[in-house]
Amino acid sequence: MDEYEIAVIGGGPAGIMAAIAASQNSSNVILLEKNSSLGRKLLMSGGGRCNITNQKPIKKLLNVYPQKNFLKHSFFTFTNEMLLSIFEDKGLNFIEEDDNRIFPESEKSKDVLNILTDYLDSVVISYNLEVKSIERGFIINDNIKADKVIVATGGITYPQTGCSPDNYFLTSQPVTDIKYGLAPLITKKDLSSIAGITLFDVVVSYKKHKVKGNVLFSHVGLTGPAIINLSNEISEVLTYNLLENEPKLDFEIAIDLCPNLSRDDLHEKFNSDFQLKGKTMLKNYLKMFLTNSFIEFFLNEINLDGELQLSRVNKKSKNRLIENLKRFTFEITDFNKDLAKVTIGGVDLDNINPKTMESTLIPNLYFAGEVLDLHGPTGGYNLKIAFSTGYLAGMSASEK
Known part of the structure; x- marks a missing residue:
């Protein structure tokens, strides 16, 4: 059985960012992806241009979300400045359009994904691996053991990207009503x-x-x-x-x-x-x-x-x-x-610590991104959720 300190389930924006953050403090991280490649939904975002975030001042930014109190800590922990610097350090610049929407200057979502993938050089990535079970003690699919698990499996939209209702039942966490x-x-x-x-x-x-x-x-x-x-x-x-x-x-x-x-x-x-x-x-x-x-x-x-x-x-x-x-x-x-962009509902926030993204019911189990009962309007707001909660989950899980 392969053993890891941290296993991240889901190779979308939240999962990738969680793995990047976790790998800063741990050299034993695995990212499990159902598809043959990472970030399929990310490539589709913003019409293929990738509206990576919204540049409103953070207090105004939080006000657009129904769950702003829950998101506050993650947004202040991983700010837009920190997010964009990850890409600017690799030579990718950004442009701001109407309503403070931020896009890569190249207007290509693949450039965003390529840079994120570059940061995963110390992370083990397992492709074409569908997680069907997570047992207590964090035994995944009966052949992977992890001390800590971060679930970032997304919602139910765009099933061709690997999203599935089954993902909500991988753990015993309570789930709210799931909607378009x-x-x-x-x-x-x-x-x-x-x-x-x-x-x-x-x-x-x-x-x-x-x-x-x-x-x-x-x-x-x-x-x-x-x-x-x-x-x-x-x-x-x-x-x-x-x-x-x-x-x-x-x-x-x-x-x-x-x-x-x-x-x-x-x-x-x-x-x-x-x-x-x-x-x-x-x-x-x-x-x-x-x-x-x-x-x-x-x-x-x-x-x-x-x-x-x-x-x-x-x-x-x-x-x-x-x-x-x-x-x-x-x-x-x-x-x-077929064109619904996000999922409303998800893992109930009442059982998640907003300062760490850790379950309050199961120690060492973390959640990030759209699998949670979090959503915002169109305009870069939902990718902001994914990146900030993913980063916070990864950092929290990797703390010694």
Whole structure:
């Protein structure tokens, strides 16, 4: 039986960083990976560009997470400056884009992965090894023994990367409900006629939850940053558990197409403009409010004639126009499960020490990354979780 001081299970961002950190204090670390290569999901992140983190000041950064109190210690232990210096020391620089998103200057996720792999030179890496059991005393698959184990097996999204619901049952740690996160939404209505159109800086809402950002129409529904982030809020409200059943969706979301103007503002503006610009056709007038290529679809949906001159729009039609500009609705029938980016839920944080990532139920057992009940919005926030919790777990496990 092969014996190691520390075994890290899972070769994604959290597992790789845990192994790197552990190897700084231990020369007897093994990284167990189910696939034939490391970091498959990392290579897919940011559309292949790798949105490695978000550069907001740390206090503002923490405020975007539902679990900010749990994450605080790991974020201060392994800061963005420390993370980026790992790559800059090897010659890879970074660029900052909108909303403080950080990408490698080369815009290639493989450059990030290659450098991380370079830091694993003292770590034993076992590929094509699926962990099926972890027995007490940390006997893994009946042939590997470890004094300490770090579980970084990820969530359930992108099963082609090796993620599996079975990973939640490798230990006896309690697990919360498992749900889809950062997922596009499938609509009841066929939107293929407007696929590719983007609505900029609108507000999407589900019940009391609101998110501002861009919305992109696809052939099967709605996507884009605002929809992707709203899906987290939706999933958290709904009652379901992917370890037991798929969600059954049938609800409505609304888009405020003019978030900078209230209904009263629109009433006042329309009353004035419809008189001053009476000969202007409605479809042309709406160009000041809507994306041009979206106008025809919008008017058809609310049953108004775009050829109608403003002076001939009656009060009832004007009110319908205002109502739909402020609350244009879509019926949702499902999450686009194949494109869900993260998992909501995971190993219950109530049984994890946030200062070490160690289980409070089983000594010398640590967890990191998406296998935990941790998640954030799109924009580098989830890789930040992976790297910071992975680093903290690795350092904690390797302390003598």
